[in-house]
Amino acid sequence: MKYIDKLRNSGLRPTKQRLQICEVLFNTEKTFHFTINELERKIKDKIDSKISLATIYNTVHAFEKKGYLKQIPVNSNQTYFDTNTTDHHHFYNLKDGKLIDLENSDVGPINIKRKIDGKKIKSIEVLVKLED
Amino acid sequence: MKYIDKLRNSGLRPTKQRLQICEVLFNTEKTFHFTINELERKIKDKIDSKISLATIYNTVHAFEKKGYLKQIPVNSNQTYFDTNTTDHHHFYNLKDGKLIDLENSDVGPINIKRKIDGKKIKSIEVLVKLED
DNA sequence: AGTGTAGTTTATAATGGTTCTAAACAACTG
């Protein structure tokens, strides 16, 4: 019910699997960061039926393309996604590989003084690595 | 001769392979960014003998650990390294996957106002994604 | 120089996250 229109309006058919993944990703108090591996576990916990790994990948990429998820650049063998699609920055805890949101107000405006001919800025992302 | 002391002082034996890789990485006018794949080609071009891929990985990681290289966080299936180990930021050209250095003066000082208990900041990195 | 030891290189295999394939299936349209 809740996500059917959202999907239809995006040109994505509201399948059982996508709706279940929407529940896990978006029906939460707070936004969160995840790897595909973590999402797979979360889905297994919340859902009785099984969703294939290929579908999880497909869906995450479809949602990313529609702007419902974004990828966070970190040095890891796994891809990190974020359900918070607003412009914001991150702490990256090297110890456990967890991301923590930094609000824009925690960082201050970033003004890139240099320009590259024929290119425009798509995003500006700050990653603050944390160690003990 | 040039890199033998550097390696010895770091506790790394100055082997033929490491010295050759040093030539490719550090005997240059400008610093540069590379993936292992690109470095492998560069080595093949510059060197007559062959260095195994495993050694290239080993050496890059050894140099990274000693602080002679650093990894740049980007969304890519390959790991990006930088021979410029000073604190600086990057443009990332999404079209061709190339990095461009941003001097600190191009970005301005970044002041992280938030703190995480028991953690200290290891690095602050800004990635500016470019599109057409 | 010769010997012993620890460090290094190498070919090759293994790993593991991600993407591809193509057949079964399900949502939509008329």
Added chain:
DNA sequence: CAGTTGTTTAGAACCATTATAAACTACACT
């Protein structure tokens, strides 16, 4: 419904990276 297109799925393929373990080499100490 029937036809069409989009989606799901298990499994295979892909490919960057890491592990393995045997051959080799730099180095320290005679």
